[in-house]
Ligand code: TXA
């Protein structure tokens with residue numbers, strides 16, 4: 001059994017395991033992360049190997065507070081403004097790395113940048129405090145699969161291959177963090193998430209969208225098959241066809257799974273990945289029809305993930 005209660009003993013065991021260079025899954029407010037000590041090359045290598053992740057797709061480094069950045073990123077006024085407003089929380093910043101950074105070069109191979117965030121979850125915070133080192137962690141799913149929002153989802157992807165998964169219950173937000181690149185004069189959104197472009201713009205001025213680019217991409221992970229269940233997906237469907245499961249939003253007839261009967265986008269985001277995992281059952285359904293979801297606020301991030309899931313097959 002890899003799932004452990006995230007009490008004091010569970011967190012101490014997970015911290016010891018990380019310090020030994022082993023891999024541990026832990027909850028954040030967005031999705032579960034597959035963590036390794038970001039300063040140990042071989043530990044970081046294990047994360048890539050376990051996920052089956054191509055090593056040109058860099059990892060996010062999690063920190064206990066913004067002060068930790070002084071040890072490995074270049075100072076930037078915008079970082080102070082944004083971390084004060086949004087950390088702990090679902091905003092990842094891509095920054096220039098200091099030449100003598102202690103972070104393993106395996107975290108962002110062939111790049112002089114590093115992605116960082118302070119997660120807003122008591123278990124993640126306690127783990128970082130106990131380890132006292134930055135934790136590199138992608139989402140705790142097999143590469144290309146739907147991200148995990150419960151410890152059971154992590155277990156389903158990794159089983160016995162993973163020694164410890166700290167159980168922090170279902171993730172509150174349920175969608176990955178917004179990724180914002182601050183390495184150029186104009187900030188660029190590399191991945192849509194819970195925190196919107198307009199919230200960021202109100203603090204640091206205009207922000208460019210780079211999340212839907214098809215050709216060369218700044219965030220290598222974005223090109224890939226992602227968030228993908230095994231069944232074919234039809235988006236913006238008014239109704240399901242014979243044999244299809246129907247994923248709906250708001251008032252809808254014939255729902256197999258309703259993301260939010262009250263048409264609340266935050267609630268829909270929190271249940272999206274649970275729904276995709278639950279409905280992805282070829283023994284029951286031939287495909288997945290998805291009702292239209294309003295393309296506003298966090299609905300933009302939901303639609304982004306759904307498009308990638310549909311395209312990924
Ligand atoms: O909410 C989240 O961000 C979760 C939790 C566990 O923190 N983590 C997560 O990690 O979603 P992952 O590895 O699944 O996604 C990281 C994204 C990828 O799209 C990757 O390409 C991008 O961040 N990224 C990481 N480092 C980067 C860098 N140095 N430059 C550009 N993009 C980077």
Ligand code: MG
Nearest residue numbers: 138139147176
């Ligand atoms: Mg991921």
